[in-house]
Structure formats: C-alpha cells, structure tokens
Amino acid sequence: MRITCLGAGYVGGPTMAMIAAQCPDIQVTVVDHNASRIAAWNSDRLPVYEPGLDEVVRAARGRNLHFHTDVEHAIRSGDVIFVCVGTPTKTSGVGAGRAADLRYIERAARTIAEVSEGPKIVVEKSTIPVKTAEALLTILRSNSRHGDFQVLSNPEFLAEGTAVADLRDPERILIGGERTPAGEAAMATLADIYARWVPRERILTTNLWSSELSKLVANAFLAQRISSINSISALCEATGADVGEVADAIGRDSRIGPKFLRASVGFGGSCFRKDILNLVYLCEHFGLPEVAEYWERVVRMNDWQKDRFTRMIVSTLFNTVSEKRIAVLGFAFKKDTNDTRDSPAIAVVRGLLEENATVAVYDPKVPAEAIRLEVLGPGGTDARLVVAASAAEAAAGAHALAVLTEWDEFRSLDFAAIHAGMHKPACVFDGRNILPRSELERIGYRVFSIGKPASA
Numbered sequence: 255m256r257i258t259c260l261g262a263g264y265v266g267g268p269t270m271a272m273i274a275a276q277c278p279d280i281q282v283t284v285v286d287h288n289a290s291r292i293a294a295w296n297s298d299r300l301p302v303y304e305p306g307l308d309e310v311v312r313a314a315r316g317r318n319l320h321f322h323t324d325v326e327h328a329i330r331s332g333d334v335i336f337v338c339v340g341t342p343t344k345t346s347g348v349g350a351g352r353a354a355d356l357r358y359i360e361r362a363a364r365t366i367a368e369v370s371e372g373p374k375i376v377v378e379k380s381t382i383p384v385k386t387a388e389a390l391l392t393i394l395r396s397n398s399r400h401g402d403f404q405v406l407s408n409p410e411f412l413a414e415g416t417a418v419a420d421l422r423d424p425e426r427i428l429i430g431g432e433r434t435p436a437g438e439a440a441m442a443t444l445a446d447i448y449a450r451w452v453p454r455e456r457i458l459t460t461n462l463w464s465s466e467l468s469k470l471v472a473n474a475f476l477a478q479r480i481s482s483i484n485s486i487s488a489l490c491e492a493t494g495a496d497v498g499e500v501a502d503a504i505g506r507d508s509r510i511g512p513k514f515l516r517a518s519v520g521f522g523g524s525c526f527r528k529d530i531l532n533l534v535y536l537c538e539h540f541g542l543p544e545v546a547e548y549w550e551r552v553v554r555m556n557d558w559q560k561d562r563f564t565r566m567i568v569s570t571l572f573n574t575v576s577e578k579r580i581a582v583l584g585f586a587f588k589k590d591t592n593d594t595r596d597s598p599a600i601a602v603v604r605g606l607l608e609e610n611a612t613v614a615v616y617d618p619k620v621p622a623e624a625i626r627l628e629v630l631g632p633g634g635t636d637a638r639l640v641v642a643a644s645a646a647e648a649a650a651g652a653h654a655l656a657v658l659t660e661w662d663e664f665r666s667l668d669f670a671a672i673h674a675g676m677h678k679p680a681c682v683f684d685g686r687n688i689l690p691r692s693e694l695e696r697i698g699y700r701v702f703s704i705g706k707p708a709s710a
C-alpha cells in the first residue's frame with residue numbers, strides 16, 4: 255500500500271505524518287509544487303508550528319514518510335491519493351467573496367487523471383462544497399485512459415495548535431463514498447488504515463454528500479457558538495454581567511455544554527469564515543436565501559466584534575490614538591500556532607493604523623515578515639508598524655496593551671515592570687480574557703476585558 259498526498263500545508267503535512275507514524279509498513283509521500291515548503295518539511299525547521307509535530311515527523315521521515323516536489327511520479331506510484339490542497343474563497347468572478355475557489359482541486363484532479371496508469375482511490379481531505387465529488391469523478395473518469403477511480407470524502411477536523419493530539423486521538427473519522435460495491439470497498443480500505451490506531455466505533459461511513467456537507471456544518475456550528483457568546487459579551491459590558499460567569503452557568507447544562515463559549519476579540523483562522531461563506535453561497539445557489547442569511551449573520555457578528563474591540567481601544571484612550579503607541583501582544587489567530595490567516599489581529603492592527611497610532615506587535619511564533627505582509631500587503635511599508643522581539647519591548651513607551659492571542663506566556667508577564675515603562679494611565683485591553691485582572695488593577699492598570707465590567 256502506498257499513499258500519496260497532494261499539498262504539504264497545515265493539513266497535508268501533519269495528517270500524513272500521523273498516518274506514517276502509525277502505519278510503518280505504508281509508504282507515505284507528500285508532494286507540493288512549493289519547493290521551499292517541501293525543503294522546510296525536510297529540514298529541522300518545519301513550516302508548520304504545532305506542539306509535538308517535530309517528534310512525529312522525526313519518527314517517520316526517511317523511513318516511510320517522504321516529502322517531494324515530483325507530483326506526477328508520486329501520483330503514479332500511489333494507490334490512495336489524498337487531496338489536501340487549499341480551497342480559499344473566490345476573489346473574483348461568479349460567487350466572489352463567498353464561493354470556494356476550486357481551481358487547485360480541479361488542477362489536482364486533472365493531473366491525477368492524466369498521469370494515473372492504474373486504479374486509484376482519490377480522497378478529498380480538503381474542505382469543499384457539497385457535490386464536489388461529482389465534479390471530481392467526472393473529471394477523473396472522462397480524462398484518463400482507464401477511468402478506474404473511486405472518490406471518497408474524508409474531511410479533516412483537526413484544530414491548529416492541537417493538531418497532533420487531534421490526529422492521534424480523533425473523536426471521529428468521517429468517510430463518505432458511493433453506495434456501490436466498489437465504493438464500499440474503497441471506504442473499507444480507507445477505514446482499515448485509520449483503524450490501525452482509531453477505535454472502529456469512531457469511524458463513520460456515510461454517503462458522499464453527507465460527508466462533504468458535515469464538514470461545512472461542523473465549522474458553521476462551532477463558529478456560531480463563538481458569535482453567540484460574543485454577541486452576549488457586548489450585552490454583559492452594557493449591563494455589568496460577566497460573560498465568563500454567564501458562559502459557565504449556561505455551559506453546565508449538558509444540552510449546551512461548556513466548550514467553545516470563550517468570548518473573544520473574534521474568531522480567526524483560515525477556515526471558519528471561508529467555510530461559512532461557502533455554506534451561504536451553497537444555500538443561495540440552492541434557492542434558500544433565508545438559510546443563507548441566517549448563517550451569514552455569524553460572520554457579520556464576528557466582523558462587528560473585531561471592530562467593536564478596536565473602537566473600545568480608541569474611545570477609552572480619549573477618542574484618539576493618533577501618535578500614541580499601542581502594544582499588541584499576539585498576532586497568530588490562536589495560541590500554539592504560527593498561522594496568521596484571517597487572524598483578528600490583522601483587522602485590529604489595521605484599524606489602529608488607520609487611526610494614526612503606532613502599533614508595536616509581538617508574537618512568540620510569528621515571524622516579523624509574516625506580520626508585515628498580513629497587515630500591509632506585499633511590498634507595503636509603514637514606519638508606524640513596529641515588530642518587537644518581546645512583550646516588554648513592545649510595551650516600552652506604550653499607552654496601552656492589547657492582548658489578541660491567548661499565548662500562555664502572556665498570563666505570567668512581569669506586569670509591574672511593564673507598567674513602569676508605560677504612559678499613564680496605562681490601559682490593558684484583554685481580547686482573550688486571560689490576564690490576572692485583579693493583580694493588574696492593583697499595579698495600577700485600567701483593565702478592559704471582553705464581556706466584563708471595565709475597571710473604574
């Protein structure tokens with residue numbers, strides 16, 4: 255058995271590393287056109303930061319885990335081909351701003367069809383609109399010499415920052431396939447791979463469309479919980495209720511549950527926004543405008559929350575941050591990842607720059623170039639955007655601190671020393687509700703936390 259994976263990104267790399275680590279007898283080859291990404295996977299500095307990933311990759315790399323740029327050769331030699339390419343939101347044409355851009359998926363399918371010399375099981379691991387498998391099957395079966403393909407949907411549910419734990423001990427593996435003897439056999443082949451380390455009862459098989467749709471719906475429900483609690487955070491600030499206490503009180507109802515109720519500056523990451531907008535587009539396409547509008551509200555509430563946080567900073571600092579220095583602690587979209595895609599920090603930093611502030615950003619894992627690229631775009635320059643090497647450096651001479659990522663190191667900073675170097679009154683805007691609030695107030699900070707009453 256040989257596995258090939260197209261796409262060495264946040265999903266392809268870690269997922270294949272786990273399969274290789276768990277199945278030493280299966281040769282796993284991950285290919286990508288991006289030569290520098292492949293070089294990084296073959297180096298000591300992996301392109302993806304995830305706790306525990308180095309160890310998993312080191313255990314299998316060179317034994318049965320390989321990273322290459324020769325896409326065609328890897329397709330020819332693979333029995334099972336995972337497609338883990340990106341599916342960003344379209345930026346132009348029909349459905350721009352909502353629909354998924356399927357160009358990488360289609361290109362991958364055409365290459366598989368052209369170079370395959372024998373039967374293949376093609377596994378959609380990328381998140382795609384429901385019914386994409388139909389298009390894939392048509393491309394594969396009408397563009398190849400033998401036409402012997404099965405397409406399976408096997409969406410990935412890992413979250414960044416906990417990818418290794420999620421892959422090692424997943425709550426469920428979802429496999430969708432054609433309900434034909436050949437489709438059932440393909441599903442069984444894939445299920446047998448996962449069953450090497452995942453209990454059988456966690457491996458679900460469904461029809462193709464249920465599997466494809468479940469992925470979008472899972473992300474929509476998760477994001478909806480965050481927008482729900484964030485909407486309540488605004489009401490808490492207005493009334494004196496504490497959003498943490500409200501979340502705890504409602505989360506103890508087992509029908510609601512405690513997870514994903516952390517109020518924040520907003521959700522980020524490469525998928526929630528894109529997948530909900532994709533769902534919205536599908537609903538519109540299938541003539542369901544009310545359903546589309548319902549889900550679009552989740553994204554709109556998130557945009558409002560990011561904007562509300564920026565406005566909170568400006569209004570607190572006497573309605574002007576012009577020529578004031580704001581230290582932004584954290585730029586990744588969540589802790590324990592170097593991923594900045596759609597991070598709420600991007601909107602907040604841009605908003606502050608528009609108000610003519612100097613913004614000093616510190617993040618423990620995101621490189622300075624990535625921060626500048628996200629905020630200013632390719633080649634952009636702005637002397638008011640400073641990237642600092644530590645939280646203390648960012649805070650030196652600042653009027654306010656804004657915590658945008660819940661990195662553990664921010665919980666235990668030397669706040670007294672930082673306070674000494676700041677303009678007074680020194681303010682803290684805790685966009686993640688992680689700071690020791692009463693200690694900060696004792697030192698003399700004015701503290702503003704999402705969903706909590708402000709300091710006097």
Ligand code: NAD
Nearest residue numbers: 260261263264265286287288339340341358362380381410
């Ligand atoms: P990514 O952008 O990090 O990686 C995609 C890679 O695919 C890129 O390196 C690109 O060069 C490569 N690629 C594109 N076309 C190719 C081709 N024809 N052959 C070989 N390589 C090709 O994206 P990602 O974050 O890994 O996400 C991939 C998919 O997984 C998306 O659909 C995403 O929605 C989904 N997903 C992501 C996550 C996550 O946590 N990032 C979780 C679950 C699902």
Ligand code: UGA
Nearest residue numbers: 410411412413414514515516518520521522523525587588
């Ligand atoms: C999310 C899902 O959790 C995964 O199951 C899914 O596979 C993945 O999207 C995907 O399809 O890409 P991810 O975006 O990596 O994973 O991380 P999450 O832990 O879901 O966090 C997303 C965002 O929501 C982060 O910005 C996080 O800070 C924020 N969040 C999360 C909150 O603001 N409050 C919460 O209670 C939880």
